[in-house]
Amino acid sequence: MSIKTYRRKLDIKSGRVDLSHGAGGRAMAQLIADLFHEALDNEWLRRGNDQAAFDVAGGRMVMTTDSYVISPLFFPGGDIGSLAVHGTINDVAMGGAQPLYLSASFILEEGFALIDLKRIADSMGAAARAARVPVITGDTKVVERGKGDGVFISTTGIGVAPPSLDLSADKAKPGDRVIVSGSIGDHGVAVMSRRQNLSFDTEIVSDSAPLHDLVAVMVEAAGPDLRVMRDPTRGGLAATLNELAQRSDVGFRIEEAALPVKPGVAAACELLGLDPLYVANEGKLVAVVAPSSADIVLAAMHGHPLGREAAVIGEVVADDHRFVQMTTGFGGGRIVDWLSGEQLPRIC
Template identity: 45%
Template sequence: MIEPRIRFKDPYIELAHGSGGKASRRLIEGLIAPILGNPSLEDAALLELGDIRLAFTADSFVVKPLRFPGGSIGELAVNGTINDLAVSGAKPVALLVCLIIEAGFPGEALRAELEAIQQAAQRAEVGVVGGDTKVVEHGKADGLYVSTSGIGLVDRRVSLSAQSVRPGDRILLSGPIGDHGITILLARGELDLEADLQSDTRPVWPLVAALIDAAAPGLRWMRDPTRGGVATALNELAREARLGLRIYEDRIPVRDEVRGACEILGLDPLHIANEGQLIAIVAPEHADAALEALRAVPGGTAAALVGEVVESPGGVVYAVTGYGSSRVVDMLVGDPLPRIC
């Protein structure tokens, strides 16, 4: 069955349109993409230049607060951009960084974020090769916004797409989910909650490189589940592949602090943003090797096989509970979380 075209009929742009859920999908697929000629909606566009295959991506970061446990907007901008390249099967090579600075922003705070950008890029072995700077009126930019572009070299051993996914393929998750989104929520100080938690922001290329080395022939698709979390990423895959995805809730790694905060706030950990994890779809005969490879990478010891691809119901993600019952896992609806990236 051909899915009907999404139409954008909302009279105004609201915060929910940036949450990564259903409203974001309406905005992007119903308005932006058709007018711009339906560009790639993947994490990165793939470009063929002779024998070289490049991945090209762009991102913007408007997180509040600018600094939070485990990271800051500068580090997040680097990791978020290179991770979009990594899950496209590309080794990140270079970044452009553009700054939108609010008049009155402290010089020392700007220096700290520039150093965070430089250090994060250095850790990821990626060069910052250019960019742009603009200053806007006081009160117009929450201090600092960062916009980035990144380019990477695609590993020829992989060709990743939703169309390559098959029933029986396994769903792998690289580690605990929800750390970043809940950390940002608590860092804003608007809730009377405390937790020993920090953002998971980090480059995922070491995890991707290990996956490619161990299971390249069986590696079908990857995504870093940022805005909208694991639920949105898997729903996008199910819709594009027109297959069902079955996950097991008791296999999904979630820290007690994240689970507790979600229970208090009425949130689903599957909808919470991550900035240092990835989802991989792997052919069944390569799943064990892929999982072993992830767990051998520093920071990947909690990687888990959390589900499988099924024939039907097509286009649906559902979770099996520890009691054997099941529930449909939909995309994020509304805007229950603050700006997290």
């Protein structure tokens, strides 16, 4: 379909989403063609079907889905569009897989500025192209004003893992090493710095990034000696380690001094009474690796731009209580527990 068939061009500069953009008529078709297809363009979308067909290669299929409801929509180092691509790619990649395709579903609030929507779609397209993982099918819905928060995006990802690899949260064994791929807390601090009632100046930008290339390097280096991989998003590193401890029926012992934390993140957390261990990441992974392969994996990670600051932060231990214990930088011991409720700022 060519744009000429429409009476008026989509007014991206000053137009807004209205209910007709979700009504299934011409306005919706125009929004999809002029805004989404334009930004995400690829051979599947160009065919204009309600589904995308592709051949399946041999191996283990990996599939995931995730919704993005972030506030604010734009933050230093990214926006909801790039996040929706990176987050889902990473969930596929944490299965040791190479992501192949994404789908994207948009829930738009009536009144949302088309210029912002275009910015988000363009950012999504750029992220998908850079990661070589196209968005091949999608959906758009519009809800009445007040029933959404601008834009919600839901993405599904599909990928293939080598048949020999079976990464799973229940596979950590005592003695295994714990590796993080880089500094923790960057994303959460960058987002918080732009929250309406909390804005502060920081040089920290979100670490939002696709991790599948880094994962490929790690799989290449260690193969089945990789036991578990996770991207510590909401709840931070603390939530991830506690979840692994539960699933694998083990404990963890980590060293605070070994945790990579940027000074800007440490300072912001100090100011707000937060702990970087609980702050979200969007471009970092935690790997549990058999001790014999830890050095090889670490060396391989150091050779990749997203793993340059990778570090061994501790090890898996036998523990009936499944505690995540940490030797503090000060020299004492403490638990790193799950987060309770939301991480709230301290009063004094």
